[in-house]
Amino acid sequence: MQREQIEAITRDIGQQEILEREILAIASRERQRIGRELHDGLCQSLAGLAALAAALWRSLAASGQPSPAAAAAELVRLLNETIGEARDLARGLSSIGLNSADLVGSLESLARNVSAAHGAFCTFVEDNPCPDLGRETTSHLVRIAQEAVRNAVSHGRADEIEIRLACTAGSGLLSIRDNGVGLPEKWRDHDGIGLYTMDYRARAIGGSLTVEPQARRGVMVACAFPLLSNYERQESIGDAHLPG
Known part of the structure; x- marks a missing residue:
């Protein structure tokens, strides 16, 4: 070339x-x-x-x-x-002051609000506590969860949704599962702005996004992301990835 x-x-x-x-x-x-x-x-x-x-x-x-x-x-x-x-x-609309403690609170609040407003049974599960993720990572994860839940309710017509967060040595995983109608047959050909921004947010924190149909029905959205050390987080501040 x-x-x-x-x-x-x-x-x-x-x-x-x-x-x-x-x-x-x-x-x-x-x-x-x-x-x-x-x-x-x-x-x-x-x-x-x-x-x-x-x-x-x-x-x-x-x-x-x-x-x-x-x-x-x-x-x-x-x-x-x-x-x-x-x-x-x-x-939930404002990301000012978000930190790792607020991540759990925001995801719990999201589940509670969805259950109250949409009649869907939405739960949040924290498998292993996460260390301090920093404001940027926390903000992107909250937005990914919000968009995935919105899609599950609006497009998937799900009545059961599970938001799960787990952190292990060196990595974290945020997953959103639902029991909705699943993905359209050719969903990869017309993935909208919501899926596009979720994918970008995952990449912005050094992670990756997967969207897959579940075995019986519904969809799982998963964002795998690295757990940065304090030094690595300071080094990445200048990358200009935008939260919110």
Whole structure:
């Protein structure tokens, strides 16, 4: 192969990587904006309604109206649950401050929210605790799990989903299994932006992504990733891989 051809291929690869990073950066900024609006807008409005409902409940209870007071108490409970779900969603959209401890919390919250919002039985299992993964790796893993679960619910119509995280000597594995309808026959020919970004996120943390049908039904998405030492993580900070 001639030198000019090699240089042209190298330029194309570099431009593609820049485009991938720009796409993720745009998506990250939009998620941050929506997360802030949810927290500062919707959550605050719901909190105000909950306070008014609590005042109504106390007033009805004091005036000796048990049935209306019970209804107001139930309204307060439902509003507080909705506030909690909205705050979980806002935190899930924002990756600020993520660390390895937040990875487990974020995956637990994801499973809980999917079960509550979509009626699917979604669980999170941590086989072996992971060491400090760093903000970049944690953020990418959370986004991979979110996208895989979204696909399982929206496209796979799954009603059982398992998110599993395991770390052993030198490597980690995040897997998402579902019992949905499985993959289309020619899914590799039309893998959408979601699968594309999941694959890029896996590569951004030095890992690899596999998407395979399960033996009976459903799909398993798995991201295998290396566990970097503190020194290796410091060395990789300059790689400019974007979280979020």
